[in-house]
Amino acid sequence: MHSGGxxxxxxxxxxxxxxxxxxxxQAAARDIFHIGNTFQxxxxxxxxxxxxxxxxxxxxxxxAGSTRGAKLYSNEQIAExxxxxxxxxxxxxxxxxxxxxxxxxxxxxxxxxxxxxxxAPGMQEFHADDPKVFPLYERAAQLGIPILFHSGMSWEPxxxxxxxxxLRFEDVAAKFPELKIVLAHLAWPWVTDAVALALxxxxxxxxxxxxxxxxPRDFLQFAMNTQVPLTVFERSLRKQILFGSNYPRVEIxxxxxxxxxxxxxxxxxxxxxxxxxxxxxxxxx
Amino acid sequence: xxFKLKRVEVQSRKDMEMIDxxxxxxxxxxxxxxxxxLVFVSTSHTSSxxxxxxxxxxxxxxxxxxxxxxAPKEPPPGTYxxxxxxxxxxxxxxxxxxGDHLKxxxxxxxxxxxxxxxxxxxxxxxxxxxxxxxxxxxxxVLIQVLGEEC
Numbered sequence: 001m002h003s004g005g006x007x008x009x010x011x012x013x014x015x016x017x018x019x020x021x022x023x024x025x026q027a028a029a030r031d032i033f034h035i036g037n038t039f040q041x042x043x044x045x046x047x048x049x050x051x052x053x054x055x056x057x058x059x060x061x062x063x064a065g066s067t068r069g070a071k072l073y074s075n076e077q078i079a080e081x082x083x084x085x086x087x088x089x090x091x092x093x094x095x096x097x098x099x100x101x102x103x104x105x106x107x108x109x110x111x112x113x114x115x116x117x118x119x120a121p122g123m124q125e126f127h128a129d130d131p132k133v134f135p136l137y138e139r140a141a142q143l144g145i146p147i148l149f150h151s152g153m154s155w156e157p158x159x160x161x162x163x164x165x166x167l168r169f170e171d172v173a174a175k176f177p178e179l180k181i182v183l184a185h186l187a188w189p190w191v192t193d194a195v196a197l198a199l200x201x202x203x204x205x206x207x208x209x210x211x212x213x214x215x216p217r218d219f220l221q222f223a224m225n226t227q228v229p230l231t232v233f234e235r236s237l238r239k240q241i242l243f244g245s246n247y248p249r250v251e252i253x254x255x256x257x258x259x260x261x262x263x264x265x266x267x268x269x270x271x272x273x274x275x276x277x278x279x280x281x282x283x284x285x
Numbered sequence: 286x287x288f289k290l291k292r293v294e295v296q297s298r299k300d301m302e303m304i305d306x307x308x309x310x311x312x313x314x315x316x317x318x319x320x321x322x323l324v325f326v327s328t329s330h331t332s333s334x335x336x337x338x339x340x341x342x343x344x345x346x347x348x349x350x351x352x353x354x355x356a357p358k359e360p361p362p363g364t365y366x367x368x369x370x371x372x373x374x375x376x377x378x379x380x381x382x383x384g385d386h387l388k389x390x391x392x393x394x395x396x397x398x399x400x401x402x403x404x405x406x407x408x409x410x411x412x413x414x415x416x417x418x419x420x421x422x423x424x425x426v427l428i429q430v431l432g433e434e435c
Binding site for chain 1 (some may be wrong): 372422
Protein backbone atom coordinates (compact mmCIF):
# COMPACT_ATOMS: atom_id res chain seq x y z
CA MET A 1 0.00 0.00 0.00
CA HIS A 2 1.10 3.54 -0.70
CA SER A 3 -0.85 5.98 1.37
CA GLY A 4 -2.12 8.77 -0.83
CA GLY A 5 -1.07 6.97 -3.99
CA UNK A 6 -2.24 8.33 -7.36
CA UNK A 7 -2.76 6.59 -10.68
CA UNK A 8 -1.77 9.33 -13.11
CA UNK A 9 -3.20 7.70 -16.24
CA UNK A 10 -6.76 6.36 -16.44
CA UNK A 11 -9.60 6.69 -18.93
CA UNK A 12 -13.16 6.72 -17.50
CA UNK A 13 -14.61 5.26 -20.68
CA UNK A 14 -16.37 2.27 -19.12
CA UNK A 15 -18.16 4.11 -16.31
CA UNK A 16 -21.76 2.94 -16.66
CA UNK A 17 -23.43 5.91 -14.97
CA UNK A 18 -21.91 8.32 -17.49
CA UNK A 19 -22.75 6.13 -20.50
CA UNK A 20 -26.37 6.00 -19.26
CA UNK A 21 -26.45 9.81 -19.06
CA UNK A 22 -24.59 10.32 -22.37
CA UNK A 23 -25.18 7.38 -24.73
CA UNK A 24 -22.72 8.84 -27.27
CA UNK A 25 -19.90 7.86 -24.92
CA GLN A 26 -20.60 4.22 -25.74
CA ALA A 27 -19.64 4.68 -29.40
CA ALA A 28 -16.64 6.78 -28.33
CA ALA A 29 -15.42 3.91 -26.14
CA ARG A 30 -16.07 1.17 -28.69
CA ASP A 31 -15.26 2.80 -32.01
CA ILE A 32 -12.70 5.51 -31.26
CA PHE A 33 -10.83 4.38 -28.14
CA HIS A 34 -11.47 0.75 -29.15
CA ILE A 35 -12.15 -1.04 -25.87
CA GLY A 36 -14.45 -4.06 -25.70
CA ASN A 37 -14.84 -4.65 -21.95
CA THR A 38 -18.24 -4.39 -20.28
CA PHE A 39 -19.42 -1.08 -18.86
CA GLN A 40 -19.08 -1.05 -15.09
CA UNK A 41 -20.48 1.00 -12.23
CA UNK A 42 -18.23 3.76 -10.91
CA UNK A 43 -17.89 1.64 -7.79
CA UNK A 44 -15.81 -0.88 -9.77
CA UNK A 45 -13.34 1.87 -10.74
CA UNK A 46 -12.96 2.90 -7.09
CA UNK A 47 -12.62 -0.72 -5.96
CA UNK A 48 -9.87 -1.12 -8.58
CA UNK A 49 -8.00 1.69 -6.83
CA UNK A 50 -8.57 -0.08 -3.49
CA UNK A 51 -7.29 -3.37 -4.91
CA UNK A 52 -4.16 -1.55 -6.10
CA UNK A 53 -3.67 0.16 -2.73
CA UNK A 54 -4.12 3.63 -4.23
CA UNK A 55 -6.33 6.54 -3.22
CA UNK A 56 -6.91 8.66 -6.30
CA UNK A 57 -6.82 8.58 -10.07
CA UNK A 58 -6.32 11.16 -12.80
CA UNK A 59 -9.08 10.76 -15.37
CA UNK A 60 -8.26 11.76 -18.93
CA UNK A 61 -10.48 12.91 -21.79
CA UNK A 62 -9.45 13.38 -25.42
CA UNK A 63 -11.01 16.05 -27.61
CA ALA A 64 -11.04 14.26 -30.96
CA GLY A 65 -13.91 16.32 -32.34
CA SER A 66 -12.11 17.57 -35.43
CA THR A 67 -10.32 14.30 -36.29
CA ARG A 68 -12.72 11.55 -35.17
CA GLY A 69 -15.99 13.45 -34.87
CA ALA A 70 -16.39 12.91 -31.12
CA LYS A 71 -14.95 13.73 -27.75
CA LEU A 72 -13.88 10.94 -25.43
CA TYR A 73 -15.55 12.92 -22.62
CA SER A 74 -16.00 16.68 -22.80
CA ASN A 75 -14.41 18.83 -20.12
CA GLU A 76 -17.87 19.31 -18.62
CA GLN A 77 -18.45 15.55 -18.46
CA ILE A 78 -15.10 15.08 -16.73
CA ALA A 79 -16.10 17.70 -14.14
CA GLU A 80 -19.47 15.98 -13.72
CA UNK A 81 -17.80 12.64 -13.08
CA UNK A 82 -15.35 14.19 -10.61
CA UNK A 83 -18.35 15.52 -8.69
CA UNK A 84 -19.39 11.90 -8.06
CA UNK A 85 -16.18 11.02 -6.21
CA UNK A 86 -13.46 13.06 -4.54
CA UNK A 87 -11.04 10.29 -5.49
CA UNK A 88 -11.03 11.43 -9.13
CA UNK A 89 -8.76 14.20 -10.45
CA UNK A 90 -10.05 15.60 -13.73
CA UNK A 91 -7.89 16.72 -16.64
CA UNK A 92 -9.10 18.75 -19.58
CA UNK A 93 -8.64 18.23 -23.28
CA UNK A 94 -8.87 20.73 -26.14
CA UNK A 95 -8.48 20.69 -29.89
CA UNK A 96 -4.82 21.79 -30.02
CA UNK A 97 -5.09 23.36 -33.48
CA UNK A 98 -8.14 25.43 -32.61
CA UNK A 99 -7.00 29.05 -32.17
CA UNK A 100 -9.37 29.29 -29.19
CA UNK A 101 -7.71 26.32 -27.43
CA UNK A 102 -5.89 28.47 -24.81
CA UNK A 103 -9.15 30.11 -23.76
CA UNK A 104 -10.98 26.76 -23.66
CA UNK A 105 -8.22 25.42 -21.44
CA UNK A 106 -8.33 28.41 -19.13
CA UNK A 107 -12.09 28.02 -18.74
CA UNK A 108 -11.71 24.30 -17.97
CA UNK A 109 -9.11 25.00 -15.29
CA UNK A 110 -10.55 28.14 -13.71
CA UNK A 111 -14.21 27.41 -14.33
CA UNK A 112 -14.50 23.64 -14.01
CA UNK A 113 -11.62 23.01 -11.64
CA UNK A 114 -9.74 20.64 -13.94
CA UNK A 115 -6.09 20.19 -13.01
CA UNK A 116 -4.16 19.27 -16.12
CA UNK A 117 -4.35 18.90 -19.88
CA UNK A 118 -4.38 15.69 -21.90
CA UNK A 119 -3.28 15.76 -25.53
CA ALA A 120 -3.08 12.75 -27.83
CA PRO A 121 -1.05 13.69 -30.91
CA GLY A 122 -1.88 10.42 -32.70
CA MET A 123 -5.63 10.66 -32.26
CA GLN A 124 -5.70 14.45 -32.65
CA GLU A 125 -3.30 14.30 -35.63
CA PHE A 126 -0.83 17.02 -34.76
CA HIS A 127 2.87 17.09 -34.10
CA ALA A 128 3.70 18.27 -30.60
CA ASP A 129 6.41 20.61 -31.94
CA ASP A 130 4.06 22.39 -34.35
CA PRO A 131 4.46 26.12 -33.51
CA LYS A 132 0.71 26.55 -33.98
CA VAL A 133 0.26 24.73 -30.66
CA PHE A 134 2.77 26.86 -28.74
CA PRO A 135 0.20 29.39 -27.46
CA LEU A 136 -1.57 26.48 -25.77
CA TYR A 137 1.66 25.39 -24.08
CA GLU A 138 2.29 28.96 -22.97
CA ARG A 139 -1.17 29.12 -21.39
CA ALA A 140 -0.70 25.77 -19.63
CA ALA A 141 2.61 26.99 -18.23
CA GLN A 142 0.95 30.19 -16.99
CA LEU A 143 -1.81 28.18 -15.35
CA GLY A 144 0.79 25.96 -13.70
CA ILE A 145 -0.83 22.74 -14.91
CA PRO A 146 0.87 19.67 -16.37
CA ILE A 147 0.29 18.44 -19.91
CA LEU A 148 0.13 14.68 -20.30
CA PHE A 149 0.91 13.70 -23.89
CA HIS A 150 0.19 10.32 -25.33
CA SER A 151 3.57 9.21 -26.68
CA GLY A 152 4.89 6.06 -28.29
CA MET A 153 2.65 3.44 -29.84
CA SER A 154 -1.12 3.69 -29.64
CA TRP A 155 -3.68 0.89 -29.92
CA GLU A 156 -6.40 3.16 -31.28
CA PRO A 157 -7.33 2.43 -34.89
CA UNK A 158 -6.08 5.18 -37.18
CA UNK A 159 -3.56 6.61 -34.71
CA UNK A 160 -0.16 6.74 -36.37
CA UNK A 161 3.08 6.07 -34.51
CA UNK A 162 4.83 9.01 -36.21
CA UNK A 163 3.02 11.45 -33.93
CA UNK A 164 4.27 9.70 -30.82
CA UNK A 165 8.02 9.79 -31.24
CA UNK A 166 9.64 11.39 -28.19
CA LEU A 167 11.93 13.62 -30.25
CA ARG A 168 8.83 15.52 -31.39
CA PHE A 169 8.59 16.76 -27.80
CA GLU A 170 12.15 18.12 -27.47
CA ASP A 171 11.42 21.59 -28.85
CA VAL A 172 8.47 21.84 -26.48
CA ALA A 173 10.58 20.88 -23.47
CA ALA A 174 13.35 23.29 -24.50
CA LYS A 175 11.16 26.28 -25.39
CA PHE A 176 8.89 25.95 -22.35
CA PRO A 177 11.15 25.04 -19.41
CA GLU A 178 8.41 26.03 -16.95
CA LEU A 179 5.89 23.70 -18.58
CA LYS A 180 5.39 20.40 -16.76
CA ILE A 181 5.38 17.69 -19.40
CA VAL A 182 4.43 14.04 -18.94
CA LEU A 183 5.19 11.58 -21.73
CA ALA A 184 2.82 8.65 -21.29
CA HIS A 185 3.48 4.94 -21.84
CA LEU A 186 7.27 5.44 -21.48
CA ALA A 187 6.95 6.43 -25.17
CA TRP A 188 7.36 2.74 -25.94
CA PRO A 189 9.05 1.45 -28.11
CA TRP A 190 11.31 4.53 -27.90
CA VAL A 191 12.05 4.19 -24.19
CA THR A 192 15.72 5.10 -24.61
CA ASP A 193 14.83 8.28 -26.48
CA ALA A 194 12.24 9.22 -23.86
CA VAL A 195 14.75 8.59 -21.07
CA ALA A 196 17.30 10.76 -22.91
CA LEU A 197 14.77 13.61 -22.99
CA ALA A 198 13.97 13.23 -19.32
CA LEU A 199 17.67 13.14 -18.42
CA UNK A 200 18.30 16.36 -20.32
CA UNK A 201 15.10 18.25 -19.49
CA UNK A 202 13.99 18.22 -15.86
CA UNK A 203 10.50 19.35 -16.88
CA UNK A 204 9.95 16.05 -18.74
CA UNK A 205 8.33 13.22 -16.78
CA UNK A 206 7.47 9.67 -17.84
CA UNK A 207 4.51 7.57 -16.77
CA UNK A 208 4.62 3.81 -16.43
CA UNK A 209 1.41 3.02 -18.32
CA UNK A 210 3.11 0.78 -20.87
CA UNK A 211 1.97 -2.71 -21.80
CA UNK A 212 2.35 -3.93 -25.35
CA UNK A 213 3.04 -7.65 -24.96
CA UNK A 214 3.39 -10.40 -22.34
CA UNK A 215 2.00 -9.36 -18.95
CA PRO A 216 2.64 -6.23 -16.85
CA ARG A 217 5.39 -7.88 -14.80
CA ASP A 218 7.40 -9.18 -17.75
CA PHE A 219 6.78 -6.19 -20.00
CA LEU A 220 7.87 -3.61 -17.43
CA GLN A 221 10.92 -5.69 -16.55
CA PHE A 222 11.82 -5.51 -20.23
CA ALA A 223 11.09 -1.79 -20.70
CA MET A 224 12.41 -0.55 -17.35
CA ASN A 225 15.25 -2.94 -16.72
CA THR A 226 16.40 -4.34 -20.07
CA GLN A 227 15.76 -1.51 -22.52
CA VAL A 228 17.05 0.94 -19.89
CA PRO A 229 18.58 -0.30 -16.60
CA LEU A 230 16.38 0.20 -13.55
CA THR A 231 19.24 2.06 -11.87
CA VAL A 232 18.84 4.90 -14.39
CA PHE A 233 15.24 5.39 -13.30
CA GLU A 234 16.10 5.03 -9.61
CA ARG A 235 19.22 7.21 -9.51
CA SER A 236 18.67 9.80 -12.22
CA LEU A 237 14.92 10.01 -12.83
CA ARG A 238 13.33 9.11 -9.52
CA LYS A 239 11.58 12.50 -9.34
CA GLN A 240 10.37 12.28 -12.94
CA ILE A 241 8.60 8.91 -12.97
CA LEU A 242 4.88 8.64 -12.29
CA PHE A 243 2.77 5.58 -11.75
CA GLY A 244 0.13 5.22 -14.46
CA SER A 245 -1.92 2.18 -15.39
CA ASN A 246 -3.79 3.07 -18.61
CA TYR A 247 -6.96 1.59 -17.04
CA PRO A 248 -9.19 0.14 -18.47
CA ARG A 249 -6.81 -1.24 -21.09
CA VAL A 250 -4.99 -2.72 -18.10
CA GLU A 251 -6.30 -3.18 -14.58
CA ILE A 252 -4.75 -0.81 -12.05
CA UNK A 253 -4.03 -3.68 -9.64
CA UNK A 254 -1.89 -5.49 -12.23
CA UNK A 255 0.20 -2.47 -13.20
CA UNK A 256 0.68 -1.47 -9.55
CA UNK A 257 1.91 -4.97 -8.68
CA UNK A 258 4.28 -4.93 -11.64
CA UNK A 259 5.80 -1.55 -10.73
CA UNK A 260 6.19 -2.59 -7.08
CA UNK A 261 7.95 -5.75 -8.24
CA UNK A 262 10.58 -3.98 -10.35
CA UNK A 263 13.04 -3.61 -7.49
CA UNK A 264 12.82 0.10 -6.66
CA UNK A 265 13.72 1.22 -3.14
CA UNK A 266 10.82 2.10 -0.83
CA UNK A 267 11.79 5.78 -1.07
CA UNK A 268 11.65 5.63 -4.86
CA UNK A 269 8.30 3.80 -4.83
CA UNK A 270 6.81 6.55 -2.69
CA UNK A 271 7.99 9.12 -5.23
CA UNK A 272 6.62 7.13 -8.16
CA UNK A 273 3.25 6.34 -6.59
CA UNK A 274 2.59 9.57 -4.68
CA UNK A 275 5.05 12.41 -4.26
CA UNK A 276 5.88 13.08 -7.91
CA UNK A 277 2.21 13.22 -8.85
CA UNK A 278 1.42 15.54 -5.95
CA UNK A 279 4.30 17.82 -7.00
CA UNK A 280 2.97 18.04 -10.55
CA UNK A 281 -0.61 18.69 -9.46
CA UNK A 282 0.33 21.10 -6.71
CA UNK A 283 0.69 24.09 -9.01
CA UNK A 284 -2.80 23.93 -10.44
CA UNK A 285 -4.82 27.10 -9.87
CA UNK B 286 -43.83 -26.88 -17.03
CA UNK B 287 -42.66 -23.44 -15.92
CA PHE B 288 -39.32 -21.73 -16.61
CA LYS B 289 -38.22 -18.66 -14.69
CA LEU B 290 -34.87 -16.95 -15.30
CA LYS B 291 -33.45 -14.39 -12.89
CA ARG B 292 -30.34 -12.30 -13.48
CA VAL B 293 -28.50 -11.17 -10.35
CA GLU B 294 -25.72 -8.59 -10.43
CA VAL B 295 -22.92 -9.37 -7.99
CA GLN B 296 -20.29 -6.71 -7.25
CA SER B 297 -17.00 -8.32 -6.35
CA ARG B 298 -14.72 -6.13 -4.27
CA LYS B 299 -11.37 -7.89 -4.49
CA ASP B 300 -9.04 -9.49 -7.01
CA MET B 301 -10.09 -12.98 -5.88
CA GLU B 302 -13.08 -13.57 -3.66
CA MET B 303 -15.80 -16.08 -2.80
CA ILE B 304 -19.23 -14.49 -2.45
CA ASP B 305 -22.02 -16.51 -0.85
CA UNK B 306 -25.11 -16.20 -3.07
CA UNK B 307 -27.20 -18.95 -1.41
CA UNK B 308 -29.84 -16.44 -0.32
CA UNK B 309 -30.22 -15.19 -3.90
CA UNK B 310 -30.79 -18.75 -5.10
CA UNK B 311 -33.22 -19.41 -2.28
CA UNK B 312 -35.29 -16.32 -3.04
CA UNK B 313 -35.27 -17.03 -6.78
CA UNK B 314 -36.80 -20.43 -5.99
CA UNK B 315 -39.35 -18.93 -3.62
CA UNK B 316 -40.39 -16.30 -6.19
CA UNK B 317 -40.56 -18.65 -9.17
CA UNK B 318 -43.85 -20.36 -8.36
CA UNK B 319 -42.39 -23.78 -9.11
CA UNK B 320 -43.41 -26.66 -6.79
CA UNK B 321 -41.24 -29.51 -7.97
CA UNK B 322 -38.30 -29.24 -10.35
CA LEU B 323 -34.75 -27.92 -10.51
CA VAL B 324 -32.79 -24.72 -9.98
CA PHE B 325 -29.81 -24.19 -12.22
CA VAL B 326 -27.19 -21.53 -11.35
CA SER B 327 -24.45 -20.29 -13.66
CA THR B 328 -21.99 -17.43 -13.93
CA SER B 329 -21.94 -15.67 -17.28
CA HIS B 330 -18.23 -14.77 -17.19
CA THR B 331 -15.18 -16.79 -18.17
CA SER B 332 -12.88 -15.49 -15.43
CA SER B 333 -15.27 -16.30 -12.60
CA UNK B 334 -16.83 -19.47 -11.24
CA UNK B 335 -19.71 -21.08 -9.43
CA UNK B 336 -18.91 -23.48 -6.59
CA UNK B 337 -20.69 -25.38 -3.82
CA UNK B 338 -18.84 -25.96 -0.58
CA UNK B 339 -19.09 -25.51 3.16
CA UNK B 340 -19.60 -21.90 4.19
CA UNK B 341 -16.61 -21.20 6.41
CA UNK B 342 -13.94 -18.58 5.83
CA UNK B 343 -10.95 -20.91 6.26
CA UNK B 344 -12.26 -23.15 3.51
CA UNK B 345 -12.88 -20.17 1.25
CA UNK B 346 -9.22 -19.23 1.65
CA UNK B 347 -8.09 -22.78 0.90
CA UNK B 348 -10.20 -23.03 -2.24
CA UNK B 349 -8.78 -19.79 -3.65
CA UNK B 350 -5.22 -20.62 -2.64
CA UNK B 351 -5.41 -24.08 -4.19
CA UNK B 352 -6.77 -22.80 -7.48
CA UNK B 353 -4.06 -20.12 -7.55
CA UNK B 354 -1.43 -22.84 -7.07
CA UNK B 355 -2.91 -24.87 -9.93
CA ALA B 356 -3.32 -21.93 -12.29
CA PRO B 357 -1.24 -18.96 -11.12
CA LYS B 358 -1.92 -15.47 -12.40
CA GLU B 359 1.78 -15.09 -13.10
CA PRO B 360 3.78 -18.31 -13.42
CA PRO B 361 7.17 -18.14 -11.65
CA PRO B 362 9.65 -16.12 -13.76
CA GLY B 363 11.60 -18.25 -16.20
CA THR B 364 9.27 -21.26 -16.02
CA TYR B 365 6.45 -21.00 -18.54
CA UNK B 366 4.18 -18.37 -19.99
CA UNK B 367 0.62 -18.25 -21.26
CA UNK B 368 -0.26 -18.05 -24.94
CA UNK B 369 -3.03 -15.67 -23.87
CA UNK B 370 -0.40 -13.00 -23.03
CA UNK B 371 -0.92 -10.99 -26.18
CA UNK B 372 -2.90 -8.13 -27.65
CA UNK B 373 -6.52 -9.07 -28.34
CA UNK B 374 -7.57 -6.82 -31.19
CA UNK B 375 -11.28 -7.54 -30.69
CA UNK B 376 -11.03 -6.27 -27.11
CA UNK B 377 -8.56 -3.43 -27.52
CA UNK B 378 -6.37 -4.74 -24.72
CA UNK B 379 -3.97 -7.48 -23.73
CA UNK B 380 -5.14 -10.81 -22.35
CA UNK B 381 -2.66 -11.91 -19.66
CA UNK B 382 -5.36 -13.37 -17.37
CA UNK B 383 -5.15 -16.96 -18.62
CA GLY B 384 -4.62 -18.14 -15.04
CA ASP B 385 -8.03 -16.74 -14.11
CA HIS B 386 -9.74 -18.42 -17.08
CA LEU B 387 -8.06 -21.69 -16.12
CA LYS B 388 -9.32 -21.39 -12.54
CA UNK B 389 -12.81 -20.93 -13.93
CA UNK B 390 -12.46 -24.14 -15.91
CA UNK B 391 -10.98 -26.07 -12.99
CA UNK B 392 -13.55 -24.91 -10.47
CA UNK B 393 -16.53 -24.96 -12.80
CA UNK B 394 -19.15 -22.37 -13.65
CA UNK B 395 -22.47 -24.05 -12.84
CA UNK B 396 -24.39 -26.00 -10.22
CA UNK B 397 -27.95 -27.27 -9.78
CA UNK B 398 -30.21 -28.42 -6.94
CA UNK B 399 -33.62 -30.07 -6.69
CA UNK B 400 -36.70 -28.01 -5.86
CA UNK B 401 -39.33 -29.75 -3.72
CA UNK B 402 -42.62 -28.28 -2.48
CA UNK B 403 -41.43 -24.87 -3.66
CA UNK B 404 -38.20 -25.01 -1.65
CA UNK B 405 -34.51 -25.35 -2.51
CA UNK B 406 -33.21 -28.77 -1.42
CA UNK B 407 -29.54 -28.72 -0.37
CA UNK B 408 -27.27 -30.26 2.24
CA UNK B 409 -27.19 -28.50 5.60
CA UNK B 410 -23.60 -27.34 5.11
CA UNK B 411 -23.75 -26.61 1.41
CA UNK B 412 -23.50 -23.00 0.32
CA UNK B 413 -23.57 -21.64 -3.23
CA UNK B 414 -20.70 -19.34 -4.09
CA UNK B 415 -20.02 -16.96 -6.92
CA UNK B 416 -16.22 -17.03 -7.24
CA UNK B 417 -14.35 -13.99 -8.53
CA UNK B 418 -10.95 -14.74 -10.06
CA UNK B 419 -10.23 -11.35 -11.69
CA UNK B 420 -12.06 -8.65 -9.79
CA UNK B 421 -13.23 -6.25 -8.69
CA UNK B 422 -16.04 -6.26 -11.26
CA UNK B 423 -19.81 -6.13 -11.48
CA UNK B 424 -20.79 -9.62 -12.62
CA UNK B 425 -24.00 -11.33 -13.66
CA VAL B 426 -25.19 -14.64 -12.23
CA LEU B 427 -28.03 -16.53 -13.96
CA ILE B 428 -30.53 -18.46 -11.85
CA GLN B 429 -32.99 -20.59 -13.80
CA VAL B 430 -35.86 -22.36 -11.99
CA LEU B 431 -37.79 -24.95 -13.97
CA GLY B 432 -40.48 -27.46 -13.06
CA GLU B 433 -44.17 -28.00 -12.29
CA GLU B 434 -46.13 -24.86 -11.60
CA CYS B 435 -47.69 -24.61 -8.14
